[in-house]
Amino acid sequence: MTRAAPWLAAAAAMIAVAFLLKDFGYYSDQYRKLMLWVALALGFNFLFGIAGQVAFSHFAFYGIGAYAVVILTFKAGLPLGAAVVLGLALCAVLAIAVGIAATRLEGFYLALATMAFAQLFLVVLTEGGVVTGGAGGIANYRLPALEVGGRRFTLTGPYYTSLIALVLLATFFVFWRLDRSYFGRACRAIRDNPEAAAAMGVDVARTKIVVFTVTSVLAGAAGMAYAFVDNIVNPPVFGLENVFLLLFMVIIGGSGRHAGAVVGAILLYMLPYVLTPLIGHHQALVFGIVMVAAMLFRPDGLVGAYDRLRARYGRGAA
Amino acid sequence: MSDILELLVSAASSGCIYGLVALSYLVMIRPTGIINFAVGEWAAVGLFAAFFLLTNRWLPLPYALALIAAVAFTGLIGWGTQRIAVRPLVEKGAPILGPILALLGMLAIFRESISLIFGPDPHNLPAPFGLRQVSLGPFAGTPRDFFIIGCTAAVFVGVWLFFERTVWGKAFEAVALNRKAAALMGINLRRVTVAAFVGGAAIAGFAGVLYSLTAPRDFLMGLPLAVQGFSALVVGGVGRVEGAILGGMILALAEQLTARYADQIGIPSGMSLGVPFLLMIVFLLARPTGLLRPKEAAA
Numbered sequence: 001m002t003r004a005a006p007w008l009a010a011a012a013a014m015i016a017v018a019f020l021l022k023d024f025g026y027y028s029d030q031y032r033k034l035m036l037w038v039a040l041a042l043g044f045n046f047l048f049g050i051a052g053q054v055a056f057s058h059f060a061f062y063g064i065g066a067y068a069v070v071i072l073t074f075k076a077g078l079p080l081g082a083a084v085v086l087g088l089a090l091c092a093v094l095a096i097a098v099g100i101a102a103t104r105l106e107g108f109y110l111a112l113a114t115m116a117f118a119q120l121f122l123v124v125l126t127e128g129g130v131v132t133g134g135a136g137g138i139a140n141y142r143l144p145a146l147e148v149g150g151r152r153f154t155l156t157g158p159y160y161t162s163l164i165a166l167v168l169l170a171t172f173f174v175f176w177r178l179d180r181s182y183f184g185r186a187c188r189a190i191r192d193n194p195e196a197a198a199a200m201g202v203d204v205a206r207t208k209i210v211v212f213t214v215t216s217v218l219a220g221a222a223g224m225a226y227a228f229v230d231n232i233v234n235p236p237v238f239g240l241e242n243v244f245l246l247l248f249m250v251i252i253g254g255s256g257r258h259a260g261a262v263v264g265a266i267l268l269y270m271l272p273y274v275l276t277p278l279i280g281h282h283q284a285l286v287f288g289i290v291m292v293a294a295m296l297f298r299p300d301g302l303v304g305a306y307d308r309l310r311a312r313y314g315r316g317a318a
Numbered sequence: 319m320s321d322i323l324e325l326l327v328s329a330a331s332s333g334c335i336y337g338l339v340a341l342s343y344l345v346m347i348r349p350t351g352i353i354n355f356a357v358g359e360w361a362a363v364g365l366f367a368a369f370f371l372l373t374n375r376w377l378p379l380p381y382a383l384a385l386i387a388a389v390a391f392t393g394l395i396g397w398g399t400q401r402i403a404v405r406p407l408v409e410k411g412a413p414i415l416g417p418i419l420a421l422l423g424m425l426a427i428f429r430e431s432i433s434l435i436f437g438p439d440p441h442n443l444p445a446p447f448g449l450r451q452v453s454l455g456p457f458a459g460t461p462r463d464f465f466i467i468g469c470t471a472a473v474f475v476g477v478w479l480f481f482e483r484t485v486w487g488k489a490f491e492a493v494a495l496n497r498k499a500a501a502l503m504g505i506n507l508r509r510v511t512v513a514a515f516v517g518g519a520a521i522a523g524f525a526g527v528l529y530s531l532t533a534p535r536d537f538l539m540g541l542p543l544a545v546q547g548f549s550a551l552v553v554g555g556v557g558r559v560e561g562a563i564l565g566g567m568i569l570a571l572a573e574q575l576t577a578r579y580a581d582q583i584g585i586p587s588g589m590s591l592g593v594p595f596l597l598m599i600v601f602l603l604a605r606p607t608g609l610l611r612p613k614e615a616a617a
Contacts (some may be wrong), residue, residue: 054415101603108353108418112548113602116595119545123592154579245420251419282434288426295420296406 016213018161026159032229034269035164037249039171039222040264042258044246045213046175050184051254054111055212056200056243057098057236058219064091065220066227067125074141075131084224091220092213094217099212103205118240125235136233137317160228171218176258178214187211188256195261248291254301263302327459327467329574330567333534337566338525340554341477344562349493349510351414355423356399357522358544359428359502362537364392365530366432370442383486385590389523396519399424400512425540430512433537441532442540443527445516470563478559486513517597549594552601555608564609569594 014035021028046056064218066302072078074308078086094095102110124248125132132138143160155163178184189197197206227233245268253264268287298305342357357450368388371379379387403420450463481487491502493510501507529535529543546569554565601608 101599107608108415109602109606112353112552113599114543116549116598116602119594120592120599123589123595126591127586127588129586174616244426246421248417248426282430284426285430285434288423288430291423291426292403294422295403295416295423299412300417 003237007169007173010206011165013166014169015162018158018165021161022158029138029229030159032161032164033226034266035168036222036226036229037246037269038265039168040219040246041223041249041253041261042171042175043215043218043274045250045253045255045258046178046187047211047258048247049260050179050191051187051208051211053102053208055102055114055214056111056240057114057118057216058246059240059243060114060121061095061219062215062226062232063121063125063235064094065223066233066238067223068137069224069235070138070141070227071131073144074138080144087224088217090219091217095213095216096209096317098216099209102212103208106245112158115240118238118243122235122239124174127239133234135235137232139232139234141231143228143231150195153233164225164229167221168294171222172258174214174218178257183207183210208274210295215305223298245287248287252290252302253295257301257303260301267302321497323457323610324459325429325574325578326571327457327463328499329570331459331463331466331565332574333550334466334563335525335529335543335566335568336546336550337554337563338470338473338521338528338570339543340551340566341474341559341560342518342522342525343548343551344559345477345490345521346514347556349490350404350417352407352417352421353548354418354515354518354542355544355548356421356425356428357518358540358542359425359432360392360395360399360519360522360540361529361543361611362396362426362432362535362540364388364526365443365535365539366441366537366593367391367435367523369436369443369530385524385527388527389520392523392526393520395523396515396517397512399519400515404511404515405508412459415587420563425536429537429540436537438536440536441530443530444535462531466531467526473524474559474563477517477521481559488567490514519572547595551608552598552606553608555610557607558610561608561610569607572597 005252017031018028021031040058042106047053047055047058054236065087069080069083072083072086073080098114102113105113125137126135128134143155145154186197186202189200189202190204190207193205226237249264250261250269251264252268253262254260271286272283275286279285294301300307339357339361342360343353365388368384371384371387372381379383399421403424404417407416407420412420452459460472479487481490487513489500489505489510490513492503493507498506525543525547526535526539529539547566550565550569550617552561552565553568554561554563573590573593576585576593577587580589581587
């Protein structure tokens with residue numbers, strides 16, 4: 001790769017931040033969660049913004065990844081590596097099943113079916129008895145030590161944060177490459193006009209299933225990383241509320257744009273820090289207002305607004 | 319035997335509430351194609367408005383008047399909602415997903431506003447009839463159950479008559495069948511949209527008032543109710559008024575049967591919470607038109 005430099009620089013910067021924050025437990029924790037949100041937003045943006053599928057199952061797959069790695073490692077006693085591989089395979093199988101079923105559904109009906117799937121997942125978690133730990137979830141586990149070449153070591157503190165940074169960058173890389181390939185263009189074509197895309201030789205059903213599977217599996221991978229952030233998994237995290245938040249992030253940032261997902265995720269994740277002193281825990285009120293305003297006045301989001309400004313005043317005017 | 323009859327009465331009363339929420343969706347989807355998830359929040363608005371009107375210190379209204387005023391207020395909220403989040407987008411020619419997503423934003427606004435005004439605690443309306451048991455022939459239940467069933471029946475008969483017997487109802491149908499042709503025939507699309515949202519909101523507000531008679535509800539009640547109502551709509555079919563109540567009944571019965579008998583066959587009874595989702599998935603995939611198909615246009 002000749003253009004590896006920006007990626008390496010980004011990785012170095014993100015890892016540097018991880019080490020800078022290592023003595024500030026709270027900020028380090030927030031940094032990890034922010035990166036996971038950005039990873040989720042990138043995936044949701046690809047699914048919703050680029051491929052045009054309104055699917056509310058993104059957090060369910062995040063949860064399936066998290067629960068799968070915890071259950072397989074600590075209830076079934078598998079080594080961590082095997083649990084990760086099996087968990088991702090589980091995400092893939094479920095995503096393919098949902099994806100195949102979903103090709104029969106158009107537009108918002110897909111949203112409803114995936115929402116029903118996500119809610120069903122929550123009910124199963126809550127009623128899963130000893131396997132899922134019920135409403136309280138599973139807690140009191142720690143990331144097991146890894147064994148490489150006979151040496152055992154545990155990823156803790158900034159090292160684990162760095163791992164999350166790498167997960168995020170890998171996610172970004174996958175979506176960035178996909179977007180710039182035939183596949184990404186096929187996705188956009190299907191979003192804008194499925195009949196025309198089919199007429200141009202795009203396999204609409206297969207593209208839809210693949211896109212759903214790839215985004216869902218990467219959400220599952222992020223979920224696995226999340227499982228060892230708080231060292232607890234419980235149902236409420238994976239509920240519908242967070243999917244709405246994800247949707248707001250992508251739309252407010254600018255749907256269909258990677259930068260939009262990143263900006264939206266960072267903005268809505270940080271906004272509560274500014275808002276809580278002003279209006280307490282009602283930040284969702286502001287999110288709702290901004291969301292409606294975005295739909296009415298700026299459907300291309302903040303990134304689109306930035307582009308316009310630059311086109312008007314900046315050197316970028318071409 | 320009396321056990322199952324009692325279950326039937328209580329299933330019928332919660333089925334009525336699901337049916338009303340489904341009807342609220344239907345009234346809006348038919349002419350506009352917009353699936354409005356804020357109906358649950360409208361139900362909460364109706365409930366909290368009724369609560370405020372009944373219990374405020376300054377001017378507590380009598381029961382019947384408070385209910386009517388709360389429903390009217392929710393209708394007004396419905397008008398405001400469509401004015402803010404629907405009409406501008408429709409007139410800009412945005413794809414149908416636009417208003418649907420904007421309404422999700424409205425959902426967050428309503429919910430947080432209610433929690434700002436009324437706090438996070440559950441509220442319930444003062445019980446109008448007490449809690450004694452009454453029997454109607456072989457059916458035993460609380461007066462509240464029979465009140466809910468009676469009110470719902472009245473609403474459904476009213477809406478059915480509206481669609482079948484009035485010019486306005488015909489206009490709704492015409493817009494549902496062919497938007498462009500209806501507009502060319504002189505039907506005012508904007509007015510039909512307004513009527514759909516005001517009517518839908520009023521129905522949802524009424525459902526919320528009835529819903530709070532069964533248990534205390536907090537500001538988070540909206541979304542679960544909206545999901546159950548939509549599930550009822552999917553089961554019954556989006557095309558017909560009767561489908562909404564049929565779907566509501568089937569959903570409530572399935573829920574209550576699971577809640578009561580599932581643990582006897584080894585399924586935790588909490589799984590009854592999953593019934594609406596399971597039904598929704600099965601129907602969306604296997605029979606997306608629901609049980610009742612829409613009437614064909616008379617050629």
